[in-house]
Amino acid sequence: TQLLEQSPQFLSIQEGENLTVYCNSSSVFSSLQWYRQEPGEGPVLLVTVVTGGEVKKLKRLTFQFGDARKDSSLHITAAQPGDTGLYLCAGARGSNYKLTFGKGTLLTVNP
Amino acid sequence: NAGVTQTPKFQVLKTGQSMTLQCAQDMNHNSMYWYRQDPGMGLRLIYYSASEGTTDKGEVPNGYNVSRLNKREFSLRLESAAPSQTSVYFCASSDRGQGAGGYTFGSGTRLTVV
Numbered sequence: 001t002q003l004l005e006q007s008p009q010f011l012s013i014q015e016g017e018n019l020t021v022y023c024n025s026s027s028v029f030s031s032l033q034w035y036r037q038e039p040g041e042g043p044v045l046l047v048t049v050v051t052g053g054e055v056k057k058l059k060r061l062t063f064q065f066g067d068a069r070k071d072s073s074l075h076i077t078a079a080q081p082g083d084t085g086l087y088l089c090a091g092a093r094g095s096n097y098k099l100t101f102g103k104g105t106l107l108t109v110n111p
Numbered sequence: 112n113a114g115v116t117q118t119p120k121f122q123v124l125k126t127g128q129s130m131t132l133q134c135a136q137d138m139n140h141n142s143m144y145w146y147r148q149d150p151g152m153g154l155r156l157i158y159y160s161a162s163e164g165t166t167d168k169g170e171v172p173n174g175y176n177v178s179r180l181n182k183r184e185f186s187l188r189l190e191s192a193a194p195s196q197t198s199v200y201f202c203a204s205s206d207r208g209q210g211a212g213g214y215t216f217g218s219g220t221r222l223t224v225v
Contacts, residue, residue, distance in 0.1 A: 033213055042115075042201050042216030043154075088154070090214075098144075098169065099214065103153035 003027055004091055004102035012108040016078055021105040023089035024071045030092050032065055032072045033099070037086040079109045113137050117202050117217035124192045124224045132187040132220050134202030142205045143185035144214065145169075145177060147198040154201070160185055192224045 005024045013019055023032070031050040035043035047056050049065035049072060056063045060083075062075040076083055086106050090099040115136045124130055136143065144159040156169030158177040166177050174196060176188045185204075189196060199221050203214040 035214075040218070042203070042218050043214070044216070045213035048213055098156055098159060101146075101154040103151070 003100045004089055006087075006089060006102035006105050008105060009103070010106050010108075012110065013079055015080060015109055015111050017109075018075070018077050019079055019107070020073055020075045021087055021107070022071070022073050023102055025091065026070065027091070027093065028069050030069070032069070032092075033090045034063055034072070034074055035088040035090065037088060037104070038084075043086075043088055076107075079107075081109045081111050083107060084109050115202055115204055115215050115217035117200075117220050119220060120218070121221050122223070124189075124222065126193060126224060128192050129188065129190050130192065131189075132200055132202075132222075133184070134186065134217060135184045136202075136204040136215070137183065138204060138206070138215065139182070140204035140206050140215070141182070143179065144203045144205075145175075145185070145187045146201045146203065147171065148201060148219075149198050157187065157200075192222075194224045196222065197224045198222060 003025055007022050033048045034046045037043040047063045052067045052069045054065045060077045064073050086104045088101055088104045090101045092099055118133045141162045145157040146154045148154050155171050157171055157175050158169050160166045160179040163182045166179055178186045199219045201219050202217045205214050
């Protein structure tokens with residue numbers, strides 16, 4: 001059973017377009033993180049959200065944690081080719097040291 | 112540069128051979144992790160070490176062993192490699208429990224078992 005479902009699995013858009021990717025679960029998480037992974041590299045942390053309803057902005061990226069702390073979204077405004085990569089969400093539960101990762105959304109931004 | 116260093120970056124093994132993947136972090140993090148990443152499967156936890164001196168199984172531990180050599184180093188050993196262990200392996204570390212401070216990943220080891 002996949003605890004974190006990400007959608008869409010693949011997304012190909014043109015430079016300048018806006019997009020939203022989703023991370024959903026039936027479980028409650030104490031915190032949720034978003035990572036971006038480029039080909040041949042390890043994932044890199046973008047943001048951590050911990051409070052239900054929290055919204056964080058990182059330049060053109062906006063992250064939201066659902067009120068019930070079961071889901072999250074990542075919105076990118078005016079996408080650029082440099083945004084291309086695999087976007088992963090990961091959730092932490094209780095006092096567990098382990099993060100659970102979704103399978104990711106592979107984003108391609110075409111010039 | 113501070114971070115997580117994995118060696119080797121690439122490796123080809125024959126079925127039945129053994130090898131150890133090395134991982135070291137210089138951020139004084141308490142917790143370290145080994146994941147494998149396969150197409151369509153995402154990142155799956157193999158083993159983790161919440162703190163120096165402790166190790167625990169993750170989601171897919173069969174066929175692997177680990178050693179937390181000291182606070183900096185966490186190695187992953189394949190005793191008898193199988194083609195199903197062909198994958199990209201990532202080591203990660205974190206400062207606090209629950210990965211609350213976020214994970215720092217290495218750049219991965221690409222392993223092929225033939």
